[in-house]
Amino acid sequence: MSAQPDLTAMLADLHTLVGIESPSSDPVAVSRVMDVVEGWARDLGATTRALPGGTRSLQFGLDASGAERPLLILMHADTVWPTGTLERMPWRHDGDRLYGPGTYDMKGGIVGTVHALRALHGEWPRGGIHVLLSPDEEIGSVTSRPHIEAAAQGARAALVVEPPVADSHALKTGRKGTGGYWLTLHGIASHAGNRPADGASAITAAAEAVLAIHALARPEVGTTISAGVIHGGSAMNVIPETCTVEFDVRVSTLDEAQRVDDAVRAWAPTDTRVRTTLTGGLNRPPFEQGEATLALYARARDLARDLGFTLEHESVGGGSDGNFTAPITPTLDGLGAPGDGAHAAHEHIRLDRWPDHVRLLTRLLRTL
Ligand SMILES: [Zn+2]
Numbered sequence: 001m002s003a004q005p006d007l008t009a010m011l012a013d014l015h016t017l018v019g020i021e022s023p024s025s026d027p028v029a030v031s032r033v034m035d036v037v038e039g040w041a042r043d044l045g046a047t048t049r050a051l052p053g054g055t056r057s058l059q060f061g062l063d064a065s066g067a068e069r070p071l072l073i074l075m076h077a078d079t080v081w082p083t084g085t086l087e088r089m090p091w092r093h094d095g096d097r098l099y100g101p102g103t104y105d106m107k108g109g110i111v112g113t114v115h116a117l118r119a120l121h122g123e124w125p126r127g128g129i130h131v132l133l134s135p136d137e138e139i140g141s142v143t144s145r146p147h148i149e150a151a152a153q154g155a156r157a158a159l160v161v162e163p164p165v166a167d168s169h170a171l172k173t174g175r176k177g178t179g180g181y182w183l184t185l186h187g188i189a190s191h192a193g194n195r196p197a198d199g200a201s202a203i204t205a206a207a208e209a210v211l212a213i214h215a216l217a218r219p220e221v222g223t224t225i226s227a228g229v230i231h232g233g234s235a236m237n238v239i240p241e242t243c244t245v246e247f248d249v250r251v252s253t254l255d256e257a258q259r260v261d262d263a264v265r266a267w268a269p270t271d272t273r274v275r276t277t278l279t280g281g282l283n284r285p286p287f288e289q290g291e292a293t294l295a296l297y298a299r300a301r302d303l304a305r306d307l308g309f310t311l312e313h314e315s316v317g318g319g320s321d322g323n324f325t326a327p328i329t330p331t332l333d334g335l336g337a338p339g340d341g342a343h344a345a346h347e348h349i350r351l352d353r354w355p356d357h358v359r360l361l362t363r364l365l366r367t368l
Pocket residue numbers: 076105106137162163
């Protein structure tokens with residue numbers, strides 16, 4: 001019996017949030033977005049507070065006795081876009097597509113959630129709804145992770161309003177675990193012409209490391225590795241003293257994470273004069289596609305069918321804060337605004353599909 005979401009009002013709210021650029025690196029800017037969302041939540045009757053590190057807790061009708069556990073909703077206010085992006089990537093309509101930095105990942109998800117909450121008219125589900133709005137999802141959720149895990153411990157289920165799979169109606173029922181390594185090679189500088197044998201090349205060692213660590217990938221079981229950044233050397237005629245390589249690592253299981261971690265830590269260059277320092281590791285554990293998640297998905301699929309559209313689901317390579325909640329409580333991800341172009345210049349949401357997804361979220365909140 002839910003009324004159609006008011007797309008005009010949703011767009012006005014989204015325009016407000018997109019207009020406040022909020023790169024993860026600028027906590028003051030991110031908190032401006034949070035202030036707006038917190039204001040909307042208060043208008044809906046939420047009890048709100050700021051947690052250490054900046055995450056906001058927005059609580060709707062929580063059971064003070066703690067007997068009934070709430071639904072947890074996860075969203076983030078930061079984006080990958082630096083301040084000034086709006087000038088070259090402005091808010092713009094093209095037919096059913098609405099373009100702009102952060103529209104798809106994930107200010108559309110924030111606005112859709114606020115409108116789904118509004119559509120409940122203060123009739124919160126048993127146990128209430130606990131929303132966490134975090135400031136640092138795009139840089140690994142270092143400050144928000146403890147709050148997310150603590151809230152998940154007490155929640156019936158976690159709903160993540162990251163966008164659905166690109167250009168689809170597919171929710172996310174699994175995600176790879178994500179990690180990164182920063183490997184620095186410390187060699188010995190020397191004149192490349194006069195005293196080459198005195199030098200120990202950090203770049204040669206880095207080249208070995210790239211090949212050896214790439215060889216740890218096992219794409220057939222979901223393990224992928226990419227050296228994404230390399231910095232080293234000082235001048236062409238100097239045997240390079242230092243070189244740093246950054247590796248992106250994705251895994252589908254904790255066993256694979258351990259295998260890769262052991263091997264990366266055990267790796268050593270052929271030239272024993274080159275020392276290594278290694279930082280990093282697994283950041284987000286794998287969100288393994290489990291029965292609890294698939295049961296939640298089945299509920300959503302049935303609700304979508306009643307609403308007249310076909311929902312699908314997929315396990316994806318990118319991580320989210322759902323990776324932290326999935327080992328703790330049943331988690332369903334991808335409940336934000338449909339579209340395409342996350343972290344890309346063509347980032348947009350689909351206005352023809354967005355209201356359906358907001359109605360779906362409203363019904364999930366009402367019936368879970
Ligand atoms: Zn996101």
